[in-house]
Amino acid sequence: MSAEAGVNGVTGPGAAVGPVLRVEGVRKAYGEHVVLDGIDLDVDAHRCVVLIGASGSGKSTLLRTIDLLDDVDDGAIWLEGEEITDPRKDADALRARMGMVFQAFNLFPHMRVLDNVTLASRLVHKVARPEAEERALAMLERVGLAGRASAFPDQLSGGQQQRVAIARALVGAPRLLLLDEVTSALDPELVGEVLDLLIELKADGMTMLVATHEMGFARRVADEVCFLHEGRVHERGAPDQVLGDPAQQRTRDFLRRLA
């Protein structure tokens, strides 16, 4: 399987019918504070669902529970028809089938760019180093950074670091890519290079769930936009409708504050 084939998310076994991701009644509280209050969500193959909402509305927590970085308090999540919130399942193997990109990049500062990208291939997917590096270089080529493979993360700009993080998330050929405000930590002039890359990934057929404040990006790429408020999906629909002609007062208030 080539690295390119991995990007579009349809190769390999288990390309099941039905949604790639299904979230049903997910609840999560930290102490008294209810962060997710019964979230329902489907992401079909090759679709891009965008989560919008104020800080603290639960977007990041939802992505973290989907990636099994946090346990749900109730409800269930399915990946390609398999319930991943079942505690009997091997969470490491399930996480390896998803890619996650974080707001603050979270690259490993003690590893060169190439090692950041090959780490999961070698340890999780048990690919021999030469092949892992070949794949990683192809992926770095894909994000336009093959020339910086031997640099350390702190020698790169924020936009470059985030593109490396995306390459790192993609190299295991994930079925689903989770993106958590991936441009929020970037200087304005660096946002474009990252969003352009995401637009390309979408065009290649990647299945994506994206938390973002970039409404322009949402309009351009999203198949569906979900507005989260206080841990619930208050409104969902096509981007033109939710962003252009919201049905809910809360959505209108949120969008007005952004403008």
Added chain:
Amino acid sequence: MSTWTPSPRQLEREAFRRRRAVRSTALAAVSTLLVVAVAVAVLVSSPGWPRVRQSFFDWDVAVDSLPKVAEGLWLNLRVMAVAAVVIVVVALALAIARTLRGPVFFPLRAAATAYVDTFRGLPLILVLLLVGFGLPGLRLPGVPRDAVVLGGLALVLTYSAYVAEVFRAGIESIHPSQVAAARSLGLSRGQAMRHVVLPQAVRRVVPPLLNDLVALQKDSGLISILGAIDAVRAAQIQTSAYANFTPYVVAGVLFVALTIPLTRFTDALARRSGWMGAMGAVPGGVGGLR
């Protein structure tokens, strides 16, 4: 290459900085001389100075006792080198044991915690006495009776508890987002620890570790109470032989001379933020600011 030549303003600035640097150096030299002169004057003019000088700073005794004391110091160095390696291994194992999760590891975790609590609380000299005289007293086959080995063992017991805490602090200083990133790629808890957390944690604690190494270097002198002929014990023997305390001063000077390079190295390393070229490059740091 551009054809830039410094402007008169820049040349004037540089000339000013040079003048100021010369003035600073001169001032530092004068004030140092002054302080040293006062200290020496106070010492030499004290009523007991002739006596103290005779019994602590006798040059001939110093020269005569130096070979024996230096020979003892060589033992200190060997004990320290071996102990340091064992300490790092034991401490790292203890630190990792304390971060393990899950019910299976409870005994290991509890044992590591109890070990650290015990040996961090016990005075080193007590550990030395208990190990040095208690262990051979058991008369178990295979238990070493050599004072050097037992002394080294006591050093390892105490220091590995301290160093384990340094490692643990390093492990806990790595931001949870690093673990989240590793786990999101499918790495197991152990893989994330081994490949992501530990390499960063160890780098971060190298300066405090070297500080503990300096302490170990001088505490290796305590094995003399078990009868090992190290620098301190050798000095003691020489002191009785010459009926003069100068060998102690010789041993002290040698220990200081030994630790200073290590201390300077530690400082330099701590200052240099880009250790191994990988971590947070802060060019110049605060020191370069006016």
